[in-house]
Amino acid sequence: MFFLFGLGTKQKHLGPGETRTCPRCHNTTQWARMREFRQFSVFFVPLARWGRRQFEACGICGAAVAV
Template structure:
């Protein structure tokens, strides 16, 4: 019997964009909210997700902010939410975190290849 299963990290754009003043560079910009999670797939079908974390990325300086789980879950449910400056905690800048130029996946500086599409960085 052949068993094809894997554990991987996934990312989902929650489709939430809000305009605010960037906590890092002070420019008026928008932030996009993403959910990053770990999942188990069996025969390439994702079955279980765990370790969900929510992040906002500013469009001006590409700074990554973590946001509280309660607010992230509310955004994922489609509720009307307004992010405040107190909700954003800086976890990375464009030096530490970036997006893949091909698929837009949120990357860490230790990656040589994009874990989603396989592009060499």
């Protein structure tokens, strides 16, 4: 079966974030600043993006905190 459209969540790495202690794994590391959005595409060309949010994620366990 061949699909011509796609719907998914994309994440983009924006650089290093703050050094924090993670509430989930209790490790102190530098977190990564990320941007996430939902996207609709046709023939691999993005047509619409919505639900944008920025957050910082723990590099060890992936826990996220809104910025």
